[in-house]
Amino acid sequence: MAKVLVVTSGKGGVGKTTSTAALGAALALSGQTVCVVDFDVGLRNLDLVMGAERRVVFDLINVVQGDAKLSQALIRDKRCEHLSLLAASQTRDKDALSSEGVARVIEELREKFDWIICDSPAGIERGATLAMRHADMAVVVTNPEVSSVRDSDRIIGLLDSKTMRAERGERMDKFLLLTRYDPARAERGEMLKVDDVLEILSIPLLGIVPESQAVLSASNLGSPVTIANPDSAPARAYLDAALRLMGIDVPITVPTDKRSLFGALFGRRVA
Amino acid sequence: MNLLNMFARRTSAPQARERLQILLSHERASTGGQPDLLAKLREEILEVISRHVTVDQDKVMVKLDRGDAVSMLEVDIEIPNRSELRKVAAG
Numbered sequence: 001m002a003k004v005l006v007v008t009s010g011k012g013g014v015g016k017t018t019s020t021a022a023l024g025a026a027l028a029l030s031g032q033t034v035c036v037v038d039f040d041v042g043l044r045n046l047d048l049v050m051g052a053e054r055r056v057v058f059d060l061i062n063v064v065q066g067d068a069k070l071s072q073a074l075i076r077d078k079r080c081e082h083l084s085l086l087a088a089s090q091t092r093d094k095d096a097l098s099s100e101g102v103a104r105v106i107e108e109l110r111e112k113f114d115w116i117i118c119d120s121p122a123g124i125e126r127g128a129t130l131a132m133r134h135a136d137m138a139v140v141v142t143n144p145e146v147s148s149v150r151d152s153d154r155i156i157g158l159l160d161s162k163t164m165r166a167e168r169g170e171r172m173d174k175f176l177l178l179t180r181y182d183p184a185r186a187e188r189g190e191m192l193k194v195d196d197v198l199e200i201l202s203i204p205l206l207g208i209v210p211e212s213q214a215v216l217s218a219s220n221l222g223s224p225v226t227i228a229n230p231d232s233a234p235a236r237a238y239l240d241a242a243l244r245l246m247g248i249d250v251p252i253t254v255p256t257d258k259r260s261l262f263g264a265l266f267g268r269r270v271a
Numbered sequence: 272m273n274l275l276n277m278f279a280r281r282t283s284a285p286q287a288r289e290r291l292q293i294l295l296s297h298e299r300a301s302t303g304g305q306p307d308l309l310a311k312l313r314e315e316i317l318e319v320i321s322r323h324v325t326v327d328q329d330k331v332m333v334k335l336d337r338g339d340a341v342s343m344l345e346v347d348i349e350i351p352n353r354s355e356l357r358k359v360a361a362g
């Protein structure tokens with residue numbers, strides 16, 4: 001049974017695209033077939049983060065409008081055979097995405113892949129609502145910072161009202177992915193703690209991705225951090241999060257690059 | 272002073288948490304069920320008053336303070352008195 005997952009946040013710059021690429025690669029590395037889909041029409045970046053920017057011939061809009069077949073637009077990752085990318089259009093307007101067209105493409109993707117991961121644009125406009133529309137589950141990417149938490153709360157409300165699942169009265173699973181977390185600053189009271197954010201947003205925790213230089217290095221190279229540097233702290237957080245998405249119960253930790261005691265001290269189970 | 276600064280820095284995260292909890296409890300209420308009650312109140316109060324006196328829109332101050340338990344809507348309307356009105360009519 002294919003799963004459609006939307007990676008969303010409301011606020012920009014919190015790590016949606018990084019997380020889409022890292023989770024997609026992590027799932028693919030464990031043998032699942034995965035397609036990551038960029039819904040950020042006009043400002044596409046998933047291709048760049050995945051290192052496929054020079055291989056984009058057709059994009060999501062071409063497929064939605066019937067100008068290209070899905071198989072022509074899918075870009076197979078060179079490092080990981082189970083991973084494919086469907087890029088967004090850089091030149092067209094988001095209005096070119098018709099609701100019916102997106103529904104048809106998602107259905108077609110469901111037949112080919114185990115996981116379809118939709119990278120949502122920031123905001124709550126059409127692009128964001130279309131990205132979440134057909135999702136079975138959502139990963140809400142949040143930074144431990146007031147504006148990001150507020151926007152996540154808004155997005156959770158939309159997930160519970162504007163998705164197909166919500167409209168059919170079915171359950172919409174939502175998970176919190178806390179990114180750019182700095183356990184030392186949180187401990188000093190300079191940053192919202194994991195429990196603060198969990199209490200405010202009250203959705204189960206999927207993982208805690210610590211602030212790390214490895215993320216920027218990976219995007220510089222055009223590779224998901226889980227492939228570029230799988231031993232780094234953020235990669236380990238994403239690899240564990242991917243296991244949890246597959247229903248495997250892994251205790252939640254805050255991985256660190258320095259391999260200190262922190263990871264062990266912050267042990268916690270998924271809600 | 273140094274000690275105070277250190278203390279202030281230490282309390283920033285609890286403040287963020289508290290501000291968010293208050294803000295979100297309001298936003299959830301207003302986007303979920305009823306439309307913004309305070310906006311509606313403001314509109315209707317002004318409507319009733321302008322039915323009886325001419326109110327200069329620039330002389331209306333509306334302040335809102337959203338608190339944890341209660342919110343305060345303060346509507347401050349300047350109503351010209353008779354002598355002032357006469358002056359305006361004469362001038």
